[in-house]
Amino acid sequence: MEPEIELQRHGVFTTTVEQLYNWGRKNSLWPLQFGLACCAIEMIAASMARFDIARFGAEVFRPSPRQADLMIVAGTVTKKMAPQVVRLYNQMPEPKYVIAMGACAISGGPFKEGYNVLKGIDRYLPVDVFIPGCPPRPEALLHGLMLLQKKIAAQPLTGPGRPRYLDQNGPSEFPCPSYGAHDLEPLCNHALWQPPSVREELHS
């Protein structure tokens, strides 16, 4: 039996700085207060009394990115809105996380074939949790939040597996796309997302 569990049986609880730090971090995620489409309505419902996101310590929706830890990309990201979303993410202090909520934020959803919709916010931002659905119910958002909390709790503070914000060499900002003549420039952040390669097979 592990000594930690043996100690717990005698009423002595031990912890590490890492566990304590991650415990505090994962239970005080402050989301950025912004929504892009109908997923935001479900996000609002999740913050209200019936679903009560406050049970997970994430009820403090901040109107300023300077005070937010978590960006819930709730809804369709149009190409006109994408630079603003990326800029808001860049203005959030570290550590910060991104939840892509709903089919549109993941892939463009039903508007994927449209000319004006970004086909997934993961082309520009490092998304931590994807929540499928159109729109996902509040329970799904809560589940996504719990998954993010699990991810945070498992993060080491030192060593090669440490998160980006603890790495001195990690990027401090992600490039903001600009409006080009025909499309956003650049089309994606190649460090985060690579376009699927078209495999040409010769039938001989």
Added chain:
Amino acid sequence: MHSDSWSFLALFALAAVGFALAPLIIAWVWARAYSPRKPGAIKNATYECGLASEGTGWIQFQSDIYLYGIVFLVFDVETIFLMPVAAAFQGLSFGACAAMSVFMLLLVEGLVWLWLKGALGSRTKYCYGTGN
């Protein structure tokens, strides 16, 4: 032990200062040890509404805007004083009525003076310079 009572005071003062400083020092040490600073041009921008910021936060305000603010404040406060007077007007004694009239006359005098100085007219510029 007269001197001991004063040393206790010093001890408590030291403890109070330490109580205030300790969290700040711990936070500073923690930040130095664990979280590298990651500033950036977008993160350090003046404003954070999603659109690109323009200019700096250090802009010049014309002094006229302060003049206008003070005038507004004076008459805002006057309204607060006038409300209870209006509510109890029929039961007021002559002395109270006279005191209130003097108070209002003083303010009206100030208003006339401002009017003559042109502070209420179109001469007042509400110019928020862009600073660059």
